[in-house]
Amino acid sequence: MLKVYTDHNFLNKDNRREIFPLLFDIVYLPNDKTKQNFDLTNSLLEADVAIFPVDIISFLKKDKTDFLNKWIEKVSKFDIPIWVYAGGDFGFTFEHTKVTTFRLGGFDSKLSVRSEIMPSFVSDPYKEVLKSDFFTISKETKPHIGFVGNANGTFTKWVKEFLLYFKRNIIDIKNPEDYHPFYPASKKRFSLLRKIQKDEKIQDNFIFRNKYRARDLNIEKTTMEFFKNIQESLYVFCLRGNGNFSVRFYEALIMGRIPVLIDTNARLPLEDLIDWKKHCLIVSENSIIEDLLRFHSSKTEAELKEMQENNRNLVFEKLNRIDYFIQMANIHLKKK
Structure with a gap:
């Protein structure tokens, strides 16, 4: 207690x-x-x-x-x-x-x-949105990777993101938040996703949006498309947004899928308790294709299914709001 x-x-x-x-x-x-x-x-x-x-x-x-x-x-x-x-x-x-x-x-x-x-404390999309039960995906010859989200490679989008960065870090002098260098997340996503699409050894399932959570479209329809995409993809492409973390990373975990997280020097939760290499694939921008193919070929179907089940259990056991703080409390009490 x-x-x-x-x-x-x-x-x-x-x-x-x-x-x-x-x-x-x-x-x-x-x-x-x-x-x-x-x-x-x-x-x-x-x-x-x-x-x-x-x-x-x-x-x-x-x-x-x-x-x-x-x-x-x-x-x-x-x-x-x-x-x-x-x-x-x-x-x-x-x-x-x-x-x-x-x-x-x-x-x-x-x-x-x-x-x-x-962690981002996400609710269970199977219960809240999809109204269906969790299932594991079998291994296919090609790794199947999904993504739905804000990915735009235009100069106009880059300018909009830079203006937001400029306002937050230069104009708003009273902003107490830590300084983060400019990171054009939408353009980065677009470039990396297009790179994956060009590789015939990977099966992609991508839907490009112009805004976060497709706020300019029917929200119920696009939310369903977002979670159906994760449900149908063994791997899920995850890249940071404005801040150096990815909500999609935790959405992929709770849905029992395998996040492919682009390494941006982010720290993950409970690193002393969780062996994150057993739950996700962390790759660099330069080697994402090679790393994904190598990982996929190294795993048996049984190992990939076990990983999917373990990812979903991880959220329910350690990464939901209450259990996360129970872990933190246990760590603190052991130090006393």
């Missing part, structure tokens, strides 16, 4: 969307798992961990009294770790020896040991 201290003044309906993810399940959606593993306390003397209750990026944008830093300093006088959550695509590096920052992405070579990567 992890005893959690937080500021209860923030635990209201107005902060529901910005709440620290674990507190969402403790406060708004309590269930047997949270009750068995976590307990809120008003005493810093009793607490095992102190959690700042809301997303610190959203908070810093309107923190005119330096409340966050004062709260950290107050709590840090007690011999307990402090957890903060930096939401959004880019995250925030909080420099304090007692503070662990939970964030969605970042660059592994730049993140400190006090930065923990959270």
Whole structure:
């Protein structure tokens, strides 16, 4: 049982969307798992961990009294770790020896040991969208790789992405998020997908969109197409977006498919507990075709089916919101 201290003044309906993810399940959606593993306390003397209750990026944008830093300093006088959550695509590096920052992405070579990567907490598309049961895909002679999403190689698209980058990093001087170099994700995807399409040894299943989640089209139809594409593809092409992480990576896992993740120096969640080489294929931009063909030929059908089942189980056992924080709590309690 992890005893959690937080500021209860923030635990209201107005902060529901910005709440620290674990507190969402403790406060708004309590269930047997949270009750068995976590307990809120008003005493810093009793607490095992102190959690700042809301997303610190959203908070810093309107923190005119330096409340966050004062709260950290107050709590840090007690011999307990402090957890903060930096939401959004880019995250925030909080420099304090007692503070662990939970964030969605970042660059592994730049993140400190006090930065923990959270998975994207995705719901089960089989239940929510497809209304069907999970099944494994048999091995075929050619690796079958799928993708549906924003992939546009035009100069106009590049300019739009650069203007967004310029606004966030140059014009918006009050933006507290970490700086990320310009990365034209849509153009990168387009180029790599076209490269794959030209190789006759690979079976591709690609649908190119001009906007994220095809927001200019029928959302129900395109959402179904998105998840049907993953369902029908043994491998799923995954490349970062604005931030250095891929939501599609976790969608492929929960659907029991094998993510082909383009290496962009990203850190993955729970790297000390999860052997990620057993769940995905991480490739470089320059060798994606060779790496995919080599991997596919090295695996038997039984191994590929087992990998699909293990990927789906991984999300239900470790990468959903509650169980992820149970893993983090267990790690913390073992250190005491």
